[in-house]
Amino acid sequence: MSLEIKDLHAQIPGREILKGLNLTIKPGEVHAIMGPNGSGKSTLSKVLCGHEDYEVTSGEVLLDGENILDMAVDARSRAGLFLAFQYPHEIPGVSNANFLRAALKARLPKGEDIDAVKFYKQLYARMDQLEMDRSFTSRSVNEGFSGGEKKRNEILQLMMLEPKYAILDETDSGLDIDALKIVSRGVNAMRSENRGFLVITHYQRLLNYIQPDIVHVLKDGRIVKTGGKELSLELEERGYDWVTEEPLAAAA
Amino acid sequence: MVSAPETTLEPEVTAAASDISDIRVDSVGDFTFPERNKFDSGFGITEKTIDYIADVKGDPDWIREFRHKALKVFQEKPMPTHWATKDLENIKFDEFRYYLSDGQKPKRSWDEVPEDVKKTFDRLGIPEQERKFLAGVEAQYDSEAAYSNIKAAVEEQGVIFVNSTEGLHKYPEIFKKWFGKVIPTGDNKFSALNSAVFSGGSFIYVPPGVKVKHPLQAYFRINSEQFGQFERTLIIADEGAEVMYMEGCTAPKFETATLHSAVVELVAMKGAKIQYVTVQNWSSNVFNLVTKRGIAHEDAEVRWIDCNIGSRLTMKYPGVIMKGKRARGEVISIALANSGQHQDTGAKMVHAADETTSNVISKSISIGEGRSTYRGLVHIPKHLKGCKNNTECDALLINPNSRTDTYPAISVRGNQHATQHEASVSQVSADQIFYLMQRGLTEAEAMSLSVNGFINDLVKEFPMEYSVELKRLIDLEMEGSVG
Numbered sequence A: 001m002s003l004e005i006k007d008l009h010a011q012i013p014g015r016e017i018l019k020g021l022n023l024t025i026k027p028g029e030v031h032a033i034m035g036p037n038g039s040g041k042s043t044l045s046k047v048l049c050g051h052e053d054y055e056v057t058s059g060e061v062l063l064d065g066e067n068i069l070d071m072a073v074d075a076r077s078r079a080g081l082f083l084a085f086q087y088p089h090e091i092p093g094v095s096n097a098n099f100l101r102a103a104l105k106a107r108l109p110k111g112e113d114i115d116a117v118k119f120y121k122q123l124y125a126r127m128d129q130l131e132m133d134r135s136f137t138s139r140s141v142n143e144g145f146s147g148g149e150k151k152r153n154e155i156l157q158l159m160m161l162e163p164k165y166a167i168l169d170e171t172d173s174g175l176d177i178d179a180l181k182i183v184s185r186g187v188n189a190m191r192s193e194n195r196g197f198l199v200i201t202h203y204q205r206l207l208n209y210i211q212p213d214i215v216h217v218l219k220d221g222r223i224v225k226t227g228g229k230e231l232s233l234e235l236e237e238r239g240y241d242w243v244t245e246e247p248l249a250a251a252a
Numbered sequence B: 001m002v003s004a005p006e007t008t009l010e011p012e013v014t015a016a017a018s019d020i021s022d023i024r025v026d027s028v029g030d031f032t033f034p035e036r037n038k039f040d041s042g043f044g045i046t047e048k049t050i051d052y053i054a055d056v057k058g059d060p061d062w063i064r065e066f067r068h069k070a071l072k073v074f075q076e077k078p079m080p081t082h083w084a085t086k087d088l089e090n091i092k093f094d095e096f097r098y099y100l101s102d103g104q105k106p107k108r109s110w111d112e113v114p115e116d117v118k119k120t121f122d123r124l125g126i127p128e129q130e131r132k133f134l135a136g137v138e139a140q141y142d143s144e145a146a147y148s149n150i151k152a153a154v155e156e157q158g159v160i161f162v163n164s165t166e167g168l169h170k171y172p173e174i175f176k177k178w179f180g181k182v183i184p185t186g187d188n189k190f191s192a193l194n195s196a197v198f199s200g201g202s203f204i205y206v207p208p209g210v211k212v213k214h215p216l217q218a219y220f221r222i223n224s225e226q227f228g229q230f231e232r233t234l235i236i237a238d239e240g241a242e243v244m245y246m247e248g249c250t251a252p253k254f255e256t257a258t259l260h261s262a263v264v265e266l267v268a269m270k271g272a273k274i275q276y277v278t279v280q281n282w283s284s285n286v287f288n289l290v291t292k293r294g295i296a297h298e299d300a301e302v303r304w305i306d307c308n309i310g311s312r313l314t315m316k317y318p319g320v321i322m323k324g325k326r327a328r329g330e331v332i333s334i335a336l337a338n339s340g341q342h343q344d345t346g347a348k349m350v351h352a353a354d355e356t357t358s359n360v361i362s363k364s365i366s367i368g369e370g371r372s373t374y375r376g377l378v379h380i381p382k383h384l385k386g387c388k389n390n391t392e393c394d395a396l397l398i399n400p401n402s403r404t405d406t407y408p409a410i411s412v413r414g415n416q417h418a419t420q421h422e423a424s425v426s427q428v429s430a431d432q433i434f435y436l437m438q439r440g441l442t443e444a445e446a447m448s449l450s451v452n453g454f455i456n457d458l459v460k461e462f463p464m465e466y467s468v469e470l471k472r473l474i475d476l477e478m479e480g481s482v483g
């Protein structure tokens, strides 16, 4: 059981962005990825989810042993992969509650529907945990949300969909200090031995709240360094210039 | 007696219903059966066709005359191709039948209805009885049971709700006063055609002060004539009266005729309110050329709530003439055009008194190579004071080949008015679909949700059962449009 990324190469026409990336996340683990702007962090998250802009030229991604690279975006989601977007999309006219219901319903056998009472109970409980006002259930998905509200809404979706593996792409950006604590608490509440996390961030302060088991440095499309949580502290101190590729990292 | 070879005025006796191999299924919800009717007026339209229709229907002389005059106007009027689509030139008037008599029992069995069509009915949740009618298995959809309560309730209030033929026979004094007054025969080529050959449609009169609680539904009393090609509806709400009328349904309809040209006239007397709700889903061989207009007297309100799906070409611009002070007019419309379909819709708002207010909200969705056009006309003359118009038209394009055009014509004279116009064109972006699919929705579900979101605020204006059906219908259309 794990999310296993093996020698992953991905490109947009004329340019390779991921250049042989290796990473294995086991259920129960929280991995952090840090790295300079433009190094390929968001690309990695989107490639894992099957975004059509990127072509995977070689490598494998196994979700609990199953190769997901041939699966459609929605099938990967239903297989247990979740991405909290760096820039969440707005869906005009679709209420948050209806959106979540549709997403949950998509996980049920055809013809079955979710129990509305249970659903709202669960939704309200999760919203309370994230200190979100009830009015967000009827507002259109992300429309007119502040930057921080959008990020909080991503975590609400994570909490409702309960994926096996969750990727958080800069969830901390845009959150104020209090919101950061609340959202981190929400994420921590979802930590479990059945769930793995990949947390992409630029800042140590998020990792103070969501403590990672393993920290990676992504540079120019490759993991160039891997360490414990002390690595992020060191990066915060010294930046990325000193980090050079470790011969072992590529084989790890 | 001279008659063109293609015009057979003698009642024609024809063979039994056709073989299954004649049934053509183009796509989901789009199907046709060849149909033979025992009695008809033959092909094409001449003075004789008019007399035939008048004879069969037992028209009073003034209606017969009205039809004959209309025929002349129709023949003289050119096609409006100087502004409208050239596709109109493809209408071969000589190849249509202009009157099909009612009461034929088609000899088609339910087993002969294609699986696809049955599936569509299933998905839309159409009740058994209605399916048979819609598929052409039964000529009549009899829901007297469901309808009789409402009918009894409204009759008690003195409301007249009959078909147009019954209306002109039984209530000539009210009928004659308003018939053809809101939309004169010569308004356009197709209103003239309708005036010449009309049959079917409803006649409603609501007495002063009566507020009809239940929406009156054409759907409860449909039969092949009611659902005719050239229906004619006239609704009069007397002073302070209120009524809502609903026509159509979201189910794809069994089509025998490819030219439909209805005329609907509404009259809202002082302080009255009329809401006219239409949901129509045409198969993509149909020309649907409709003229709808209402007059709103002092403090009266006319609202058109309109949803047009499918058809080869729909041209429909519901209008309101605000004739009395503080009258209000509104058009809320949704149009959905898939490949091979053109929705040319809009609104006409004519302000003819002080402090009149009009509101137009139009949303169109183009899928595949579908095309939607918005044409609006807002007229506020110089001598009036304090008129307001708000126009919003938004288009959503689903595929790169989809197309939309907007032609707003706002003629506002004088400076004592407030008008506001907004238009937008948007596309369902790949990233929006990616976002939705990342949450587990299939591509079709993601599309449906996006489209339903786009029209959500307008769908709320439709009665509940229609909005539920609409959502399902969009799901179906989207399923067909991806992968």
Ligand SMILES: Nc1ncnc2c1ncn2[C@@H]1O[C@H](COP(=O)(O)OP(=O)(O)OP(=O)(O)O)[C@@H](O)[C@H]1O
Residues within 6 Å of the ligand: A012, A017, A035, A036, A037, A038, A039, A040, A041, A042, A043, A044, A053
């Ligand atoms: N669809 C795309 N089209 C063109 N270039 C792209 C595309 N996606 C990614 N890139 C480029 O690939 C590189 C990696 O982008 P990516 O968004 O993965 O970086 P990142 O590590 O997430 O950066 P940041 O820390 O700024 O979020 C960038 O140079 C970016 O411009």
Ligand SMILES: [Mg+2]
Residues within 6 Å of the ligand: A041, A042, A043, A086, A169, A170
């Ligand atoms: Mg990024």
